[in-house]
Amino acid sequence: MSHPRIAVGGFLHETNTFAPSQATYEDFLRGGGAPPLSEGEAIFDAVAASNIGLCGFIDAPETRAWTLIPTLWTAASPSAHVTQDAFERIAARLLAAIDEAMPLDGVYLDLHGAMVAQHFDDGEGELLRRVRALVGEGVPIVATLDLHGNVTPMMVEQSDMLIAYRTYPHVDMAATGARCAAALAMLLASGQRPAKAFRQLGFLMPIAWQCTAEEPCRSLYAEVAAMESESLPSVSFLTGFPAADFADCGPSVIVYGADQARADEAADALVSRIAAQESAFAGQVFDPEAGVREAMRLAERAMKPVIIADTQDNPGAGGDSDTMGMLKALIACRAQRAAIGNVFDPASASAAHETGVGAVIRLALGGHSGVAGDSPLEAAFTVEALSDGRFIAPGPYYGGGRLDMGPSACLRIDDICVVVVSRKAQMADQAMYRSVGIEPLEQAILVNKSSVHFRADFAPIAETILVCAAPGPMAVDPGALPWKRLRPGVRTSPSGQAFVPAIEPA
Structure with missing residues (x-):
């Protein structure tokens, strides 16, 4: 019996569209606080023994029964938009490596979830769309996401399971990669796809008050972990990255369930619990x-x-x-x-x-x-x-x-x-x-x-x-940023003013 063939890779960037400097191809080559761009077998050494999603996926018990095919892994320091040149060059190399690895039984991607390119607001959604078009509907695609991901409908649609970190500081990046391996093993064993429930919340959360070691996130994330069961194999709450000026910026909830009714019920309950804590996402700031x-x-x-x-x-x-x-x-x-x-x-x-x-x-x-x-x-x-x-x-x-x-x-x-x-x-x-x-x-x-x-x-x-x-x-207060493209009605600060798009002159 042949081992399942799983392509693995990663392309990570957290985009602050208000920041002064863009992420160029050379930034991804260097890596900054992350390993430099790596391809093929060099990926394994680049991420070894580190708190990186792909490292946790590789080291998970489930992967011992699989043939892992390394493609490309890269990350650059957060900045303004990923340049079109960088996005297209990296995406092309990643897709080419996946194509060369086919036929495949699964794909795992280490992503951030808040990438905005010069030419695509939804960087990860576009990347997942291309991967799905290449491997087909029958090959499961799973990905880790940063807790600060700004999840979009296309990201959820074009993947089978998205699983987010649960700590900020992110001390569980590798552990989340291991959770992704367990999820993919479940998909391979069952041959079925879980139901999906995706919800976006109505307010932006300042990152200074998103620490999961303190309230309100400490209790909320404990509840998220406790919600998972055989009928709800994955529950994620993403606080979002509140500095990306596009429609899908903000917190979200993703629930995967044995059936749609259970997934929807759990997602709605979690959204209600988070919404009740809206005013707690603020704190004291000094000049x-x-x-x-x-x-x-x-x-x-x-x-x-x-x-x-x-x-x-x-x-x-x-x-x-x-x-x-x-x-x-x-x-x-x-x-x-x-x-x-x-x-x-x-x-x-x-x-x-x-x-x-x-x-x-x-x-x-x-x-x-x-x-x-x-x-x-x-x-x-x-x-x-x-x-x-x-x-x-x-x-x-x-x-x-x-x-x-x-x-x-x-x-x-x-x-x-x-x-x-x-x-x-x-x-x-x-x-x-x-x-x-x-x-x-x-x-x-x-x-x-x-x-x-x-x-x-x-x-x-x-x-x-x-x-x-x-x-x-x-x-520190997202409400102070010059928003132009948020979806109407989103509150740019906890319990603050709702965003109203400017009316363009006729």
Whole structure:
């Protein structure tokens, strides 16, 4: 008896259509905070022993009875639109590899769910449509999705099962890949497809308040897991990525059931439960100097660092990780024993490497993205340490991943250390500080350019965590974004105003 032939691959991007920089083909080649683009057998080594959906799928018990055929896997740091060139080149190579692998018994794809290309609002829907057209209706297609996926009707229609992460910080990406393997095994064994129930909720959820270790998501996700049964093999709640200006942006629920009535009933019940918590998806936000002053006040008696989330310049949500609002606030408030990272500025990192450790150099640091209200910090800095930017990130989010931040430096101004890097990835692992000689445990204040992912590794060492809103492209309140193309009636903030499209002039 031959082993089932399963093609595996991935194409991931989280798109902030309001962000300053697009995702080019070269961005996918490099990978940033993810492995670089890999094809064929090289995929297995690229994702091995890491918190990646495909890794969990490959390592799942069910796959031991299958012949896995690697195609292509790639991801780029969140940004504005994926360029048409990048989307078409990558999609073509992925489809060609799947075509070459045929005949197939199944397809597994590691996707994000919030990709917007220059020429397709629904990047994953278009990709799944092409895969379905290639392999036919008889071959099951399953995919993992990020909890922040903006799921569309076409994504649900063109796949057999979509299974989303249940943690934010995403410490279960590999575990979700394993859940996908179990789902595909069920489909292969039964030869049947489950009924689908897909619902979109009526309000956008700020990402700063989507943490699944805190309410309201902690209880909601516990309920999601408890809903699954033999008759409801998969239940997913996606909080959505609230910075993609197209009709299907927002939270959603996907339920797969033994029959349509059970799937619909479960989906409607879950939507009602989430909707009842709408007002809880909000929290306290400080302006930069108020946040620093509060952190300094708390640090006077703290035994551990006070951590500030520079949430609006989160490179994990499309920011360029180079705004200077929080650093300027640290300087203005004369913060002591403070560190901030990562600041993406290849030119400044290169200048530090050219002058060497101990040198004092004058730089126009950061602020190069054209963000309203932001500008470079022109000042003298001391080069404290240099690094090639290559290291292992052992914390729960990166999960032992091999990061390459490019030439990096620790620059000091007053009693503040700045991590300057040449590639973007959010500050979600303590090793990112240690890679340039900063010991995070010895700091009174840490400012992380991240929204929630940093909590996985930093919450255990934090005295407390504050959220600050310095100028940046990822608005802590989605209602502040200049929406134009949402579906009518969606509330752009919890319990806020409903979106009304502008009337085009005749």
